[in-house]
Amino acid sequence: MRFQDDIYYIEKVLNGESAAYAFLVEKHKNLVFSIVLKVLNSREDAEEIAQDVFLKAYQSLGTFEKKSKFSTWLYRIAYNAAISKTRKKKVEFVSMDEHTILNYSTDEVTGNMHELDPEDRQKVLARALLSLPEEDNLLLTLFYKAENSIEDISGITGLSESNVKVKLHRIRKKLYEEMNSMMTKTNN
Amino acid sequence: MMNPEDQLNDDFLRRLLQETPLESPGTDFVSRVMTGIAPVPAIVPAKKPLYLDIHTWWPYALAGAFVVLFLLTSDLPYSQFIPGKEYFSHTLMPHFLAIFSGLKNIFTGSKSVSIPLIIIFSGAFLFLLDRVLFRRFTTTHLFFF
Numbered sequence: 001m002r003f004q005d006d007i008y009y010i011e012k013v014l015n016g017e018s019a020a021y022a023f024l025v026e027k028h029k030n031l032v033f034s035i036v037l038k039v040l041n042s043r044e045d046a047e048e049i050a051q052d053v054f055l056k057a058y059q060s061l062g063t064f065e066k067k068s069k070f071s072t073w074l075y076r077i078a079y080n081a082a083i084s085k086t087r088k089k090k091v092e093f094v095s096m097d098e099h100t101i102l103n104y105s106t107d108e109v110t111g112n113m114h115e116l117d118p119e120d121r122q123k124v125l126a127r128a129l130l131s132l133p134e135e136d137n138l139l140l141t142l143f144y145k146a147e148n149s150i151e152d153i154s155g156i157t158g159l160s161e162s163n164v165k166v167k168l169h170r171i172r173k174k175l176y177e178e179m180n181s182m183m184t185k186t187n188n
Numbered sequence: 189m190m191n192p193e194d195q196l197n198d199d200f201l202r203r204l205l206q207e208t209p210l211e212s213p214g215t216d217f218v219s220r221v222m223t224g225i226a227p228v229p230a231i232v233p234a235k236k237p238l239y240l241d242i243h244t245w246w247p248y249a250l251a252g253a254f255v256v257l258f259l260l261t262s263d264l265p266y267s268q269f270i271p272g273k274e275y276f277s278h279t280l281m282p283h284f285l286a287i288f289s290g291l292k293n294i295f296t297g298s299k300s301v302s303i304p305l306i307i308i309f310s311g312a313f314l315f316l317l318d319r320v321l322f323r324r325f326t327t328t329h330l331f332f333f
Contacts, residue, residue, distance in 0.1 A: 018225060025218045030210040037211050047213050054221045110200045118207070125204055143196070144205040168196055175201070 003027045006070035013061055025054050028071060031146050032078045035156075038138040039082035049085055053078045068155070075142075075156040109180045116183075128178035136171040143168055 003023060012020035032053055037046040057074050064073055113121055129137055142148045142156065150168075154161045214220075242248070295306055 019222075021225060022218055022222050025221050029217055030212045033213040033217075034211045046211075047217070050213055051217070051221055051224065055224050058225045113200075113204070121204065122207060125208075140205060141210070144198075144202045145210060147202075165196065172196070172198060172201065 007066060010061060010064065010066070010070060013058070018058075021054075021058055024070075028074055029054075031071075031141075032074065034141055034145075035075055035078045035138060036082040038134050038141060039079070040085060041134060045085065046082075049081050050078065053081050056081070069152065072148075072152045072155045075148075075152075076158075079138075079156050079158075109176045109183070112183050113179065124179055124182050127182055128175055131178050132171065132174060136167070136174070139164070139167055140171060140175070 003026075006024060006027070009020045009023045013024075029050065033046055033050045036049045036053070037043065040046050040049065053074070057077055060077075064070065113124065116124065129140070132140075139153065139157075142153050143150075148156070150161050150164050153159070153164045157164070159167070
């Protein structure tokens with residue numbers, strides 16, 4: 001399904017054509033649901049909260065300032081709703097030890113991963129992702145999967161841009177570490 | 189050595205993560221949301237005075253420059269507005285009186301015409317005042333009117 005720009009549907013909804021909102025829901029439902037699911041870790045709760053997110057966004061659509069991206073605005077609502085549900089406090093900034101010496105290179109891990117068949121590669125990745133905290137998973141999803149910019153992620157999560165960068169570095173290293181240790185175990 | 193920004197642009201990781209699709213909610217998710225919004229009253233864009241929407245300085249500077257330019261280049265005898273109460277009583281007052289007398293004739297001409305006229309006139313006056321002072325003039329507003 002090909003979609004128009006978000007603003008096209010927003011204008012329609014604001015002009016009384018509420019059915020146009022279905023296109024916005026269809027377009028963004030997967031990422032909203034993924035964001036909420038990463039935080040809540042329960043499909044049932046995530047469905048309920050994601051639904052609330054779209055209702056809340058619909059009711060507040062008149063306050064949406066068209067200068068920013070609708071997706072960032074919507075994902076921020078989703079992120080806040082999920083955080084409120086868990087009553088989790090935002091994870092404090094953990095500084096990364098820039099001098100950590102790794103006993104492997106990312107190229108090495110990448111090469112080893114390429115040798116695996118796609119199914120095994122996905123298994124290794126899935127297990128490595130499971131070992132990461134939900135918030136780390138969420139940042140990976142937003143940056144690598146949904147291809148949001150650092151600026152957008154900062155807008156969604158409320159973290160500063162430099163904090164997002166540092167976190168992504170740390171998570172990326174951790175993920176490679178996990179994938180490396182899993183492949184080493186498998187080889188041994 | 190790769191700088192930290194380049195390291196984040198990790199194509200391998202991006203492709204690897206994108207091989208698995210995003211999680212998706214139940215198949216009837218969209219219809220459930222749409223059912224949820226059905227009883228909600230129509231959304232009215234937030235009322236906002238125009239000046240709250242202007243966050244930069246240049247529209248004000250431009251408006252100021254325009255006023256100055258207008259005053260400096262205009263042939264209008266705006267300096268005659270200064271004379272005060274004499275100008276008001278001799279020049280403006282007769283016009284006001286003519287307008288009021290005209291309105292009085294309209295409103296007192298016949299009861300069946302004047303009462304609806306007063307209502308329409310007052311309503312239109314208040315509506316225009318509201319639009320001009322506090323809201324943006326958009327096609328939506330015109331349409332609803």
